[in-house]
Amino acid sequence: MMAEYNETELLICIAARQMADNTTAFIGTGIPMLAAALAKKMHAPNLVPVFEFGGIGASLEKLPLGVGDSRTFHKAVAATGICDMMETAARGFIEYGFLGGAQIDMYGNLNTTIIGEKYWPPKVRLPGSGGANEVGSFCWKTIVIMRQHDKKRFVKKLDFLTTPGYLTGPGAREKAGLPPNTGPYRVVSNLGLMGFEEKTKRMILLATNPGITVQQVLDNTDFAMLVADKVVENEPPSEEELRILRTEVDPDRLYI
Amino acid sequence: MNVLESGVSELFVKPDIWNFRDWVHKNKHQAMTEKLMTEQEAVAKFVADGDSLGTELYGTVRAPMSLTREIIRQGKKHLKVAGQGITEIDFLLAADLVDTLDITYVAWEVYGISNILRRAVESGRVKTADWSNGAMAWRFKAAAMGVPFIPVLSMLGTDTFRYSAAKIVECPFTGQKVCLLPALFLDVGLIHVHRADKYGNCQIEGISGFAHELARASKKLIVSAEEIIDTEEIRKYPEHTIIPYYLVDAVVHAPFGSHPGEMCYRYWRDEEHLKNFLEDSKDPAKTKAYLDKYIYGVKNHEEYIKLIGMDRLKKLQAMIGGR
8 A cells, every 4th residue: 555645745755856866956945855854864964965054964863943043064074164165156066056935937937035026025035046156056966855736836927037937948048157067857746846948948848746647747836837748656655755755854843 | 257147136235345344453453352242232333223133053053043033123124135135034034134145045944935035025125146056155255365256157147147136257277167256244243152261152063054254254253052061161162162261252152042943962943933933024014013912022142042931941951962
């Protein structure tokens, strides 16, 4: 019998599976922290989590509650500062960047700043960029985690472009002065797993989550989502993943 | 150099390096002088209405909370506040002391967005300019370097750039686009550290965030410390001194000075207190009641510690765990 799980648990498992062993990953606040902790306890024990305020290679035995708290450098190999971390990404060293957002468009651009048409005073003020802009600008492959896949969040036009994806399409990042061959790589949502088509840099559906149809993904996306020739179905969380997630990663159930 | 694009927001102040040099020369003592004082003395002496102000690290992590509470008690107003944070920025905004924010991130991470920030900015009470975390740290770094700007490759192509006060130019060496960040010289910097001596030599454990940069970008720097130690101790481990005495104007002894946030290797964050405040922050009247109880209702940090209670603080110490 398949284990029961909720959407957030599934999301964390799928995000964790995107993290490769023996690589560096710039970890943003929230779900990416859980995914990194799970990945380290599953298939990627040598994953090196990088946190913007200076933690490098923490054990992640306990779940950080913020990107600067002491758990982000517990048993780490180094505890430096924000300039060093951002500069390490700027020099081209950090492989993956993990981010979340309130809105995403078809080029993987992200909004975490305001909702509404006017910058100031805004209809809704969100937190702001934080370190996301640097993560999205400098990491080779950015993976975005979106907890809720719907038309308000997967939008045609962002209310505010906080963090660069492929901007307006092929060549736009380079034209803006961003490093070549960088940009969004995957989007993990509660409905499926998306990538970006090589030629057009547009978001493309690669896999649906268990029980979700391709049509459901398209119906919940405001822009025209591309669909891969062969859309596969993501594996549900295994019993082992769920056990580790519930008993070791987030025993206090802050997220799950 | 050709300016290709300019962010639309205003700077707190033009990055005037000559002015800063003069300030440093006239005001920073070259001799080691004693600077120990209380929060009340430090804030009264070194924080003025209308000052630009930066804090380090942030809200729940090694934050200068006792100094922030004292600024609120003394009602220093029309502040221009730089950077990111949680509780410290929420407190200042809730007390209605802020006119302008150079914002990178104000929110509760795990627990979501800031209700207080929303009310302050959406009502039009507080003006904002947006920056990224890297950009703010690099702006302090530029100030620390004694240069008027620093070229970086972040914020390019985004609205974060557009609503900042940065500029994009063509690199005179390569022709590529670079973003120039204006140095941010602060009137006042507040930093909470693990150990300091009476002269202001400071040592921090764990990550250093942007303490190095902010300390060097501040005209007036107030440091609070968990522990005041002998200078002999500092001299045994000089490589751990991230802020030497000559950057510091006031040293305040503030055990549990980061409460309700954490202090690495000393005490863990006060989850219950933070959650209660977050709940209170949803309602303006309850927010005010919180400020009344924990800030206006106590005379100083000592009384605050009594109000929180040593039993509770000892539990937080036990929760931090080892290295």
